[in-house]
Amino acid sequence: MSMGSLLEMKGITKVYPNGVLANDGVDFSVRKGEIHALVGENGAGKTTLMRVLFGLETPDEGEIYYKGSQLQISSPLQAIRSGIGMVHQHFMLAPSLTVTENIVLGVEPRKGLRFDWDQAVSKVKELAERYNLHVDPRAQIRDIPIGMRQKVEILKALLRGAELLVLDEPTAVLTPQETEELFASLMELKKQGHTMVFISHKLGEVKQITDRISVMRGGRMVGVRNTAEVSEADISRLMVGRDVLLRVNKPPAKPGKKVLEVESLSLFTPEGKALLDGVSFSVREGEILGIAGVEGNGQSELVEILTGLRQAHGGSLRIEGQLCTNAAPGQLRRLGVSHIPEDRMLHGVAVDAAIQENLMADRISKPDYSGKVFLRTKDIESTAKSLVQEFNIVARSPRTPVKMLSGGNIQKVVVAREFSSNPKLVIANQPTRGVDVGAIEFIHRKLVEICRSGVAVLLISADLNEVMSLSDRLLVFYGGRVVAGFSNADAVSEEELGLYMLGIKAQESAQLKEALA
Amino acid sequence: MGSTLKGIFSVGFGYSMLRVTTPILFAALGAVVSEKAGAVNIGLEGLMLISGVTGVIVSAWTQSAWLGLLAGLVLAVLFALFMGYFHIKLGTDMVLAGIAMNVIASGGTVFALFVASGDRGISSSLASKVLPTVELPLINKIPVIGPILSGHNVLTYFALLAVVGVWYFLYRTPLGLRLRAVGESPDSADSVGISVSKMRFLALGISGFLAGFGGCHLSMGYVSWFSRDMTAGRGFIGLAASALGGVHPIGTAIASLFFGFADALSNYMQSLSIPSEFVQMIPYLATVAALGVFARRQMSRERKGKKQAGREVA
Numbered sequence: 001m002s003m004g005s006l007l008e009m010k011g012i013t014k015v016y017p018n019g020v021l022a023n024d025g026v027d028f029s030v031r032k033g034e035i036h037a038l039v040g041e042n043g044a045g046k047t048t049l050m051r052v053l054f055g056l057e058t059p060d061e062g063e064i065y066y067k068g069s070q071l072q073i074s075s076p077l078q079a080i081r082s083g084i085g086m087v088h089q090h091f092m093l094a095p096s097l098t099v100t101e102n103i104v105l106g107v108e109p110r111k112g113l114r115f116d117w118d119q120a121v122s123k124v125k126e127l128a129e130r131y132n133l134h135v136d137p138r139a140q141i142r143d144i145p146i147g148m149r150q151k152v153e154i155l156k157a158l159l160r161g162a163e164l165l166v167l168d169e170p171t172a173v174l175t176p177q178e179t180e181e182l183f184a185s186l187m188e189l190k191k192q193g194h195t196m197v198f199i200s201h202k203l204g205e206v207k208q209i210t211d212r213i214s215v216m217r218g219g220r221m222v223g224v225r226n227t228a229e230v231s232e233a234d235i236s237r238l239m240v241g242r243d244v245l246l247r248v249n250k251p252p253a254k255p256g257k258k259v260l261e262v263e264s265l266s267l268f269t270p271e272g273k274a275l276l277d278g279v280s281f282s283v284r285e286g287e288i289l290g291i292a293g294v295e296g297n298g299q300s301e302l303v304e305i306l307t308g309l310r311q312a313h314g315g316s317l318r319i320e321g322q323l324c325t326n327a328a329p330g331q332l333r334r335l336g337v338s339h340i341p342e343d344r345m346l347h348g349v350a351v352d353a354a355i356q357e358n359l360m361a362d363r364i365s366k367p368d369y370s371g372k373v374f375l376r377t378k379d380i381e382s383t384a385k386s387l388v389q390e391f392n393i394v395a396r397s398p399r400t401p402v403k404m405l406s407g408g409n410i411q412k413v414v415v416a417r418e419f420s421s422n423p424k425l426v427i428a429n430q431p432t433r434g435v436d437v438g439a440i441e442f443i444h445r446k447l448v449e450i451c452r453s454g455v456a457v458l459l460i461s462a463d464l465n466e467v468m469s470l471s472d473r474l475l476v477f478y479g480g481r482v483v484a485g486f487s488n489a490d491a492v493s494e495e496e497l498g499l500y501m502l503g504i505k506a507q508e509s510a511q512l513k514e515a516l517a
Numbered sequence: 518m519g520s521t522l523k524g525i526f527s528v529g530f531g532y533s534m535l536r537v538t539t540p541i542l543f544a545a546l547g548a549v550v551s552e553k554a555g556a557v558n559i560g561l562e563g564l565m566l567i568s569g570v571t572g573v574i575v576s577a578w579t580q581s582a583w584l585g586l587l588a589g590l591v592l593a594v595l596f597a598l599f600m601g602y603f604h605i606k607l608g609t610d611m612v613l614a615g616i617a618m619n620v621i622a623s624g625g626t627v628f629a630l631f632v633a634s635g636d637r638g639i640s641s642s643l644a645s646k647v648l649p650t651v652e653l654p655l656i657n658k659i660p661v662i663g664p665i666l667s668g669h670n671v672l673t674y675f676a677l678l679a680v681v682g683v684w685y686f687l688y689r690t691p692l693g694l695r696l697r698a699v700g701e702s703p704d705s706a707d708s709v710g711i712s713v714s715k716m717r718f719l720a721l722g723i724s725g726f727l728a729g730f731g732g733c734h735l736s737m738g739y740v741s742w743f744s745r746d747m748t749a750g751r752g753f754i755g756l757a758a759s760a761l762g763g764v765h766p767i768g769t770a771i772a773s774l775f776f777g778f779a780d781a782l783s784n785y786m787q788s789l790s791i792p793s794e795f796v797q798m799i800p801y802l803a804t805v806a807a808l809g810v811f812a813r814r815q816m817s818r819e820r821k822g823k824k825q826a827g828r829e830v831a
Contacts, residue, residue: 077710092705094698105698106709108691115691156709 005065006032006195007053007084007164012062014048022048023059024219030164035186035196037206037227040216040239041294041462046199049216050166054086055079066164085157089168091149092156095142099135100124103156127155132188146271147178151185165189166197171205172296175273183209201294203232203502215239236498240464248444251452253472255284258321259425259456260306265315267301267480275301277480278315281516283425288447288457290471290489294501295462298480300342303429303460307339308332309347320424333362336424340414340431342460348414349402356384356398359417391416392442408439415443419450426450429460444470464494464501475516476500485512530781531665535673537784538777540565540739540748542676543731544755545762545773546683547724552764553687554720555700559615560600561728562752563622568593568732570626573645573743574633582646582737590729596622597725598718605714619752627745640736640743647741648672648733670738672730677770679727684766686723696720728752750801757804761811772807779803 007030014023023045030036040046051057053064055073064071066082073079079086093102100120109119124137133151141149150170157165167186171179186196186209200206206213207227215223215238223238260283267276276298283289293299304310306317308329317325319335327335341347349358360380364370369380384398393412395405402410411431418426428447432440447470451457461467467474468489476484476497484500484507486492499505544561551558558564568589576585600618603609627637634642650670657667687693698706699716707713731751736743754776762769783799 076708080710088708092702092708094702094705096701097694097698101694101698102705105694105706106711108694110691114689115694160709 004031005029006067008065009049009053010063010065012049012052012059012064014045014052014057014059021219023052023062026062026216026219026221028214028221029224030195030197031212032195033190033193034211035190035198035209037210037213038197038199038216039201039203039206039213039235041201044216044239045219046216047168048219050086050168050197050199053079053084053166080157080160080162083161083163084166085160085162085164086166087150087153087157087168087170089170089172091153093141093149093152096140098137099139099141099144099148099152100137102141102152103127103137103159105156107160123159124155127159131155131158131185131192133185145178146173146273147175147181150174150178150182154185154189163193164195164197166199168199169201170198171200171202173273179205201296201502203235203504206235207232232502232504233495233499236502236504237495240494240498240501248448248469250448250470253287253452255287255472256454257285258282259285259319260458261318261321262306263316263318265302265305265312265317267298267305267310267313275480276305276312279480279482280315281475281482281485283456283458285424285454285456286451287472288451288459288470290467290474291458291460291477292464292467292474292497292501293462293477297477299460299462299477300429301480302477303339303342303427306332306427306458307337307341333421336422338418338421338423338426340411340418340426340428342429342433344407344411344414349410351403352401354399354401355388355393355395355405355413356380358402358413359384359387359398359420362417362421387416387420391419391446408435411435411439411443415446419446423450423455425456425458427458427460430462431459432461432463432466464497468492468494468497478503478506482512482516483507485514485516487514528661528664530785532668533784534774534777534781535665535669536739537780538773539670539673539676540731540734540751541754541758541776541780542770542773543672543679543727543734544752545758545769546676546679546755546766547727547731548756548759549762549764549766549769550683550687550696550727551720551724552759553700554696554717555703556601556604556611556717556721557615557756558597558600558721558724558728559612559756560597560618560622560752561724561731561755562748562750563615563619564593564596564725564728565732565735565748565752566622566626566746567596568729569736569747570629570640570732570743572733573640573643573736574629576646576737577633577640577643580644580646582648585646585737586648586730586733589733590726593729593732594722594725597721597728601718601721604721605717623746626743630743630745638745643742645741645743646737648738670734672734672738675730676734679730680766680770683727687766692719731755754800754804757808761807775807776800776803 009026009028012023012026015021026045026049028049038046048057052059053073055075055078064073071082103124104120109116109123121137128135133155135148135151135155136144141152170182174182189196198210210227213225213227213235214221215235217239262282263280264278265276266274266278268274279302291299301310305312308327311326316323319337322335324332324335345351360369369376381398388395388398391412393409393416395409402413431447432443447457459467459470471489474486474489474492475482478501544565547558547561571592572585572589575588576582596618600614603614604611630640631637634640636642648671650668651674653667657663687697695706695711696716696719699711699713703713735747758772758776759769761772779800783796786796787793
């Protein structure tokens, strides 16, 4: 136990049932009274580490020391009682209840049988006053802005006596003004002796308010630094640094005519925050356009709009010159748009249905496969069989339910269906997430193959390695905007890409225009 | 037509409206409590049948209407918790659990009736008791209002008190606050250590308790016997009243009065020379119509909300 540590997590190892090693012997320590940043890419293991701390996940190995004594945390309630509070990224608030009701829920002051409303309000007011977290105690949660809801969350933790506050990406949902206000409050909390763990992707913010930084990558703790001694570029190098580049054999691209043209697409949250802010680009046949970026910067929303799952609030979308903004998914598919969704279990397959049923899902109404009354079972089976063979899907038979397959094979089912529908445009969103190395290599090869046969490919991936090795051209998303574009993906280094991805750098518009064309 | 209107505006009609509202109001309040906790009690209809038949049988055995009521309430609560066990502990869909409850009750009450009275249709061979009526002192002297409000079965007054009671419980006690939090955002309740399943059991228990009163009112107040499927959809009308009343006790009471009005109207018009099959449809048509109007209003409100959001963005 080192001097002045409030929290010490030692050798935390967590393997999820599906075999993912989320935390690999992680040491993490927080000193009393500091704001400590925990940074890392998605999937680096930050969330798992904090879930372990908050009793939501039981570690396979490792010990937690808090205030000098060992702690077994098996439930959130226990964490709260020990003085650890968590401000979740998705607020835990009941919208129709008032601010006061949400804050005192579970520890209500009472007068006889009654809920003592007046005392509750004055308690909340007093607390808000003390920590300079201004809220309207009588307002309903649904009527107040996001920034104030977050203050309610913080007050909720403080009322329960939290000394250590874990803030999970607290600025992700805030406007810049609200962020400034939050930072002022956090500094005030620090002054009054509270300790905070600040989880974030945004290095500018981390630099601004934290004292120390712990960086995680691939389930391991890769470094702890004093914030004052490192630059944003140093942190980003620690965060995104890769071991080796996976090489893909890729014949040179011969781009043809434009297949997809996106013109100043925009999308807003109900609160008016921009999720997509004037996004424009195009994809030509025979090329792979990669979109890199830390997750949550508008990529998912972009794909949802391109595939008809969500309506854009502004801008236009053309497939081979034909205007199809906000068309239905079926219409887009008929125009030749193929989609490998980022969540294959949710949007990619019907888990209880057989492999062959999943393979046929997008074409079952075509005359090749269905007659006037009955399905053409023989044709369906033979097509399915050949697809299973071609795409190397390892399964007992094409009738096996998809849920019996491994992640890699499920993804191959999706890829087989999407690639065999004669697409003009393939939208591949995180095509190799959570699949084994063999499947990754196979899917990469297929992507290059179909692209070079004259199909336009839009590849979205949070895996730098993947976008860099597959893409011909490359765009970087940050904050719902295209902040950088490279007409030759091979000419850009990881470090440089990292700076754009984390919003430290942005290209001039002239430079951007050239890469977007 | 003129005579119909005269009938509706008569004192007798006002009295009968309150009378027929009573079971609907109990069911509706039961719906409100369960819905607030996020486990809508679809089984109200069945619970009312169970308490109705229990009340009649036990009151015939003990020759005490009050003991009959008590037994009816206990059984309704037990069956509500039984349903809760399937939904909360075993993960059965609440709608399916509710339908199962209604089917069990529909058949089971006939079985119980046959065992107790030897009759499959009606309990008139049992010497069952009726809960007393209450004359309100002073109020019964007031012209017009007196005869409408006074002289009802004691459970009618219980129902009116229950409106206030449910409101007080939900909106003025810590337990009510927790119950509402569980219904609206189980995760946030869970994150502060409130047991979601305990609160849902509590809500279903209360909901069964209220339905129990409704059932006993039917068989030991409204009339003095139990007959098969005598609830005739009142449990479902109660659910409709709760939806129409915005899942708030006061709004729900007003909605229940509306359905009571339709019910009373149908009762009254049966004495006219209109085919009774048509007249009997009135309460159900009123339910469909009211829910339709309600849904339309809701939709237009949502559309307005969306437009507003759109404007803010622009």
